[in-house]
Amino acid sequence: MTLLLAPPPLSRLHAPTLTTLPAAIAANVDRVRSVTAARIMAVVKADGYGHGAVAVARAAVAAGAEWLGVTDAADAAELREAGLDVPILAWLNPAGVDAAQVARDRVDLAVGSVEELRQLVADAVAPVRVHLHMDTGMSRGGCPVGEWDELLRVARAAGPLIEVVGVMGHLPRADEADARANAASVLRMRQARDAVLRAGFGPLLVHLAATAGTLTDPSTHFDLVRVGAGLVGIDPSETVQLRGASRLTASVVHSSLVRAGTAVGYGGTYATRHETHLSVIGVGYADGIPRELSEGAGVEIGGSRHPIVGRVSMDQIVVDTGARSFPRGTIATVFGPEGAAVPSVQEWARWAGTIPHTIVTGIGPRVQRSRA
Structure with a gap:
């Protein structure tokens, strides 16, 4: 008779996880409210x-x-299904627009060209609320100044199918935190607004500033x-301290003691300078860790920051933990808002030669999401 034994329990580790922090989002909204x-x-x-559209939206609206x-x-459908009932504006629509769905979901649309408005x-099949989008200096969408009058003529001819409720633009140089850099865009926005009012539309909701303009230029x-970025703790002007709204954590999956001169990672581009402990963390470039990092990049383990060594792999990074050895399953904090040993998103952006936005939006789908 053969005795069948139950299989042993699986070894469980803390999966790579991005935790969204609603309290930080609320604090960032409060900071914005203090300046406008x-x-x-x-x-x-x-x-x-x-950080999760529904989680961020709920925290911000609250x-x-x-x-x-x-x-x-x-x-917008996801937000409506989650019970969010405040007005919603969509302004890029790269896949085009389902006008019937827009009406059902009560979504406002930004329209930045005569062609786009005619198609809408x-x-x-039902009235659509529209924000006319003026190109205020970005040349990246929005109606050129020379076509603005024609856009208004098309809107007037549309009758009740088009309800013009807003005028919008973008600031191409708001991150310079200099009102002089924004002055031409502000003037063009005022001219666009005035033309819409003269055309008989109104009342209007006029909007131009994103995070940087909001924080630096009344x-x-x-x-x-x-x-947007300001909700999750990013000020593109780097002049206002906001609270980071997420924490990325992962487990140590392997540790070893190695000799001086040990090559680490693909290509052996790094070799240890002395005997040391190495810990492998279970995240890599497939999870959003930038492959090209400058010297100094690191993660927090056990209350201290430890440098990343060798090349970033698809699924792993290697960390030099010096005299300390960390067992499998120890949690490493890749970034977070705590400061001190925990790297910030802004530090990761500097190490990667990019902006913080690309760090947080680049976290891959394998990383689990949670909310504090």
């Missing part, structure tokens, strides 16, 4: 800058944001400010 009397639109593009902003009108009029605020 304008209404606040919480922009939750790119899945809430990688803290006083009156609008939500998305890339695509289809993204042709497709509309002349850009108008009626509404659009805050």
